Structures are given as C-alpha cells and as structure tokens.
Amino acid sequence: MGNFGLALLVGVVAGIIEWDIYGGFHTMINRPLAAGTIMGLVLGDLPKGLYIGASLEFVYLGSISVGAAIPPDAASATSISTALAIISGIDKNVAIALAIPVASFAQMLQMFIWTVNTGLMHKADESAVVGDIDGACKWHYVGMLLFFLQGFVPAFLAVLFGAPYVAGLVSGMPTLITGWLTLAGSMLPAVGFAMLFILMNKPKLTPFFIIGFVLAASFKGTLVSTALIGLAAALIYVNSMEDGNAAKHVRRVRE
Amino acid sequence: MSQVKKITKADLHSAYWRSFFDMASINYERFQTLGYLFSLQKVLKKLYADDKEGLTRACVRHMEMFNTMPLFIPSILGTTIAIEEKVANMEDGEDSTELEESINNIKIGLMGPFAGIGDSLGWGTVRPVLASVGAAMALGGSFLGPIFFLVMWNIFNFSFRYYTLMYGYNKGTSMLRDIKSSNIIEKISTGASILGLMVLGVLVASWINIKTVLELTVQGPDGPVVTNLQAVLDGIIPGLLGLGLTMLLVAMMRRKWTTTKLIGLIFVAAFVLYALKIAA
Numbered sequence: 209m210g211n212f213g214l215a216l217l218v219g220v221v222a223g224i225i226e227w228d229i230y231g232g233f234h235t236m237i238n239r240p241l242a243a244g245t246i247m248g249l250v251l252g253d254l255p256k257g258l259y260i261g262a263s264l265e266f267v268y269l270g271s272i273s274v275g276a277a278i279p280p281d282a283a284s285a286t287s288i289s290t291a292l293a294i295i296s297g298i299d300k301n302v303a304i305a306l307a308i309p310v311a312s313f314a315q316m317l318q319m320f321i322w323t324v325n326t327g328l329m330h331k332a333d334e335s336a337v338v339g340d341i342d343g344a345c346k347w348h349y350v351g352m353l354l355f356f357l358q359g360f361v362p363a364f365l366a367v368l369f370g371a372p373y374v375a376g377l378v379s380g381m382p383t384l385i386t387g388w389l390t391l392a393g394s395m396l397p398a399v400g401f402a403m404l405f406i407l408m409n410k411p412k413l414t415p416f417f418i419i420g421f422v423l424a425a426s427f428k429g430t431l432v433s434t435a436l437i438g439l440a441a442a443l444i445y446v447n448s449m450e451d452g453n454a455a456k457h458v459r460r461v462r463e
Numbered sequence: 464m465s466q467v468k469k470i471t472k473a474d475l476h477s478a479y480w481r482s483f484f485d486m487a488s489i490n491y492e493r494f495q496t497l498g499y500l501f502s503l504q505k506v507l508k509k510l511y512a513d514d515k516e517g518l519t520r521a522c523v524r525h526m527e528m529f530n531t532m533p534l535f536i537p538s539i540l541g542t543t544i545a546i547e548e549k550v551a552n553m554e555d556g557e558d559s560t561e562l563e564e565s566i567n568n569i570k571i572g573l574m575g576p577f578a579g580i581g582d583s584l585g586w587g588t589v590r591p592v593l594a595s596v597g598a599a600m601a602l603g604g605s606f607l608g609p610i611f612f613l614v615m616w617n618i619f620n621f622s623f624r625y626y627t628l629m630y631g632y633n634k635g636t637s638m639l640r641d642i643k644s645s646n647i648i649e650k651i652s653t654g655a656s657i658l659g660l661m662v663l664g665v666l667v668a669s670w671i672n673i674k675t676v677l678e679l680t681v682q683g684p685d686g687p688v689v690t691n692l693q694a695v696l697d698g699i700i701p702g703l704l705g706l707g708l709t710m711l712l713v714a715m716m717r718r719k720w721t722t723t724k725l726i727g728l729i730f731v732a733a734f735v736l737y738a739l740k741i742a743a
Contacts, residue, residue, distance in 0.1 A: 262601035325490030339519030351488030392733035420664020438661030
C-alpha cells in the first residue's frame with residue numbers, strides 16, 4: 209500500500225472514531241483505550257496500539273465535557289499518535305507525549321465546528337417557523353458530516369505529510385528527550401485524576417477517597433475489589449439518607 | 464374531533480434510535496436543540512399530520528435552547544412525547560396553550576438536574592470505572608481490556624437510554640413532579656460520587672508512576688551510609704508522590720489554572736526533574 213492509501217485508511221478509521229463522540233452512538237470507540245486498540249489492529253501492531261491507548265486512557269480519564277466546555281480531543285490524539293508510532297516506528301512513550309499537543313489542536317477544531325454549527329441553527333429556524341420539520345432537520349446531517357471530517361482530515365494529512373518527517377526526527381533522539389517525555393507521560397494522569405476529584409468531591413465525601421487510596425497503596429486492593437467495597441459503601445450511605453428535601457439539592461446541582 | 468392519534472412502540476423506537484445522534488449539530492448558541500427536534504421528527508410529523516399550525520408551533524417550541532447530559536436525553540424525550548400526544552389529541556376549540564407551555568417548562572426543569580447527575584454518574588463514575596479496569600487489563604498485556612470496556616459500557620448505554628425513554632413516556636407530566644418531591648437525584652449522584660471517589664483513590668495510588676532517585680549520604684561511624692529517599696517515602700505510605708501531585712493540581716485548578724497550562728507545567732517540571740536527576 210502506498211503512503212496515500214495508508215493515509216486514506218488511517219483517515220477513515222480516525223474519522224469513524226471521531227464521529228462516535230458527537231456524530232452518533234456514543235459507543236466509546238472514541239475513548240483512547242478503544243481507539244488505540246482499533247488503530248493498532250488496522251495497522252497490524254496490536255500490542256503497541258493497546259499500550260498507547262491504555263496509557264492515554266489514564267491521561268484523559270478525567271477529561272470530560274461539562275456543560276459548554278469542550279475537553280481536549282483525546283480521540284483524535286490517540287488515532288494520530290498511534291498511527292504515527294506504528295508507521296514511523298516512534299517509541300511508544302514518546303508517542304504518548306506527542307498525543308498531548310495533538311489533543312489540544314483537535315480541541316480547537318471542535319470549537320470551530322461548534323461555532324460553524326451555530327449557522328446551522330439559523331438555517332433550521334427559517335424552516336421551523338413555517339412548520340417545515342424535514343427542512344429544519346436536514347441541517348442536522350451537516351453536523352454529522354463535519355464531525356467525521358474533523359477526525360478524517362488531520363489524521364489523513366498527518367500520515368500523508370508527517371509520517372516520513374517524523375520518522376527522521378525521532379530516529380536519533382537522545383535519551384535526555386525520551387527519558388524526559390516518559391517521565392512527563394507518567395505524571396500526566398494526575399491531571400485527569402484531579403479533574404475527576406473536583407467533579408465528585410464534596411467535603412463530606414472525602415473520607416471515601418482516602419479509604420480507596422489506602423486500600424490500594426497499603427493493602428494491595430485491586431481496582432475491582434475496591435470498587436465493590438465502594439459500591440457497598442455507597443449503598444449503605446444512600447440508604448441512610450432521608451427522603452425529600454430535593455429542591456435544595458436541585459439548586460446546588462445547578463450551581 | 465378527528466380520529467385519535469396514538470403513539471405506538473414503533474414511534475418511541477424511532478425517537479430512541481434518533482436520540483443517539485443528538486449531539487451532531489451541537490453549537491455554542493443552542494447546544495443540542497436541533498438534535499432534540501431531529502429525535503422527534505417522526506413523532507411530530509405523525510401527531511400533527513393534518514394540523515400544519517400545530518406542527519409549526521411544535522417546531523418553534525423545540526427550537527428553544529436545550530442542553531443536558533446526552534444519556535439523559537431519552538427520558539426527557541419520553542415525557543415530551545407523552546405531552547405532545549395529549550396536545551395533538553385535544554378537541555377543536557379547546558385551549559392547549561397551558562399544556563403546550565408545560566412542554567418547555569418540563570424540558571428546562573429536567574435538563575439542569577439531569578446534567579448534574581449525569582456528569583457525576585456517567586462521566587464521573589460509570590465510564591472511568593469501566594475504562595480504568597479495561598486500561599489496567601490492557602497494560603497487563605490483555606486485549607480483553609478494551610473489549611471488556613466496550614461491552615460493559617454499551618450494555619449500559621443502550622439499555623439505560625431505552626428504559627428511561629419508556630419510563631419518561633409512561634410517567635408523562637408527573638415525572639418532573641416525582642423527581643422534585645423525592646430526593647432520588649441527590650441519592651444517585653451521592654452514591655455515584657462515593658463509588659467514583661473510592662476508585663479514584665485506587666487510581667491515584669496505582670497509576671501515577673513517579674519515583675525519586677535521590678539518595679542521601681550521611682557519614683556514619685563505619686563510613687558513609689546511603690539512604691534511598693524513595694524507600695523512606697514508601698515506608699510512610701506507597702504512592703505518596705502521586706497523591707501529592709494530584710492534590711497540588713486540585714489546588715491549582717481551584718485557583719483557576721487551566722488544564723492546558725497545567726499540562727505545559729508538567730512537561731517543564733518533568734524536564735527539570737529528569738535533567739537534575741531528581742526523578743526518573
């Protein structure tokens with residue numbers, strides 16, 4: 209397969225993965241864990257795809273869209289960095305670091321599409337006021353196409369023009385650089401964990417975080433066993449909560 | 464009046480399948496609005512097949528701003544369909560204004576609480592728990608990790624949407640009232656947060672792989688004694704540096720540092736720590 213064919217293949221796969229976020233179905237093939245594995249399968253290096261995807265999953269575990277905030281685009285970043293890592297033979301830990309700027313760049317593309325889609329709304333309004341529901345809804349398909357392209361175009365270009373260049377760039381990389389990027393990659397999951405902590409923690413609930421940490425750090429509790437203890441703790445806590453009093457909480461959730 | 468317009472299972476199924484595409488035209492002005500109308504397209508066309516004026520009013524009211532957590536859209540669609548069905552079946556000359564206004568009031572009343580509960584349940588608990596179990600399996604070399612994650616998530620994704628849509632349709636107008644009078648929202652989001660925080664504790668302890676290589680040399684009576692700092696820290700509790708880093712980031716995020724800046728800072732810090740041989 210020539211480089212053009214390869215770029216096309218990677219682009220289409222990346223486009224489908226990206227489409228899953230906003231375009232449709234939310235099957236989570238867009239998450240790094242799945243996206244890296246799929247790209248690894250397609251390009252014939254499953255272990256590398258699995259490793260990069262799983263590592264990036266931890267980095268972007270807490271990267272979530274709350275309200276109108278768009279998080280860094282982990283899907284696009286995983287597709288592109290996994291593809292380049294396999295095609296150009298980049299070290300897997302360097303590929304993880306490479307994904308970070310790609311995710312921020314792709315995030316800006318998403319912001320751009322959110323802005324363009326505002327125009328779709330105004331087009332749909334024109335049909336809605338005369339009761340033409342089919343006319344209004346057809347603009348919805350344009351958004352679907354845009355989000356496919358948002359995954360396709362950068363991946364296609366990255367492989368077509370970037371792959372040979374990247375290969376030359378990383379071949380003689382000194383250990384100072386690879387060691388630095390590996391260390392950075394192992395620190396990065398803390399950012400996602402911090403975001404999850406802020407999302408879920410209330411002062412009253414902090415003890416559960418401490419219990420989870422100590423169970424794993426000192427008593428070698430596995431993820432699944434600790435999750436089951438967490439489930440039990442949640443049920444005990446919730447069962448002891450009183451009914452009613454919901455209005456107060458609704459206000460708090462909105463804040 | 465004309466014949467009764469009845470919503471069938473097939474109509475509800477069309478809204479169900481269409482709800483998966485709700486985010487496709489997401490935008491900064493009205494978010495998921497057009498996706499919501501898209502989900503109702505078949506239902507509204509059926510209900511207002513011979514009532515152009517009614518269809519126009521329906522289109523216009525569903526073009527008002529709407530945004531919530533995607534997994535909770537089907538339940539709101541269910542209640543909307545139930546009320547639209549009532550509106551479409553009103554006798555000629557009967558005043559439907561109040562009922563029509565209630566549609567948007569209920570949408571707005573539900574989208575706020577559902578966004579809050581959805582974020583902590585879906586994005587804060589179910590997905591990270593499944594994804595971190597899958598990713599841990601994958602880093603252990605097993606390709607079953609991603610398969611586990613995708614299968615479990617999608618059982619949740621497809622069934623939760625289906626049952627909440629049916630629930631919303633059967634409850635109709637009373638869903639908002641039921642939710643406001645009980646504290647089911649608070650219970651679910653508190654329970655989800657407890658489970659999520661517990662798992663987060665494990666993740667912080669296990670998956671931030673930072674170790675110091677510093678060694679302290681002290682002159683003892685029998686020559687120099689070398690103490691490995693990491694061994695001392697592990698003696699207090701393993702994973703202390705990861706915990707410290709996470710809490711530092713939490714404090715900085717609360718002081719309005721953006722994640723982009725923090726990630727940049729981590730690259731700088733990693734370079735300094737590595738170059739000065741403090742950490743590896």
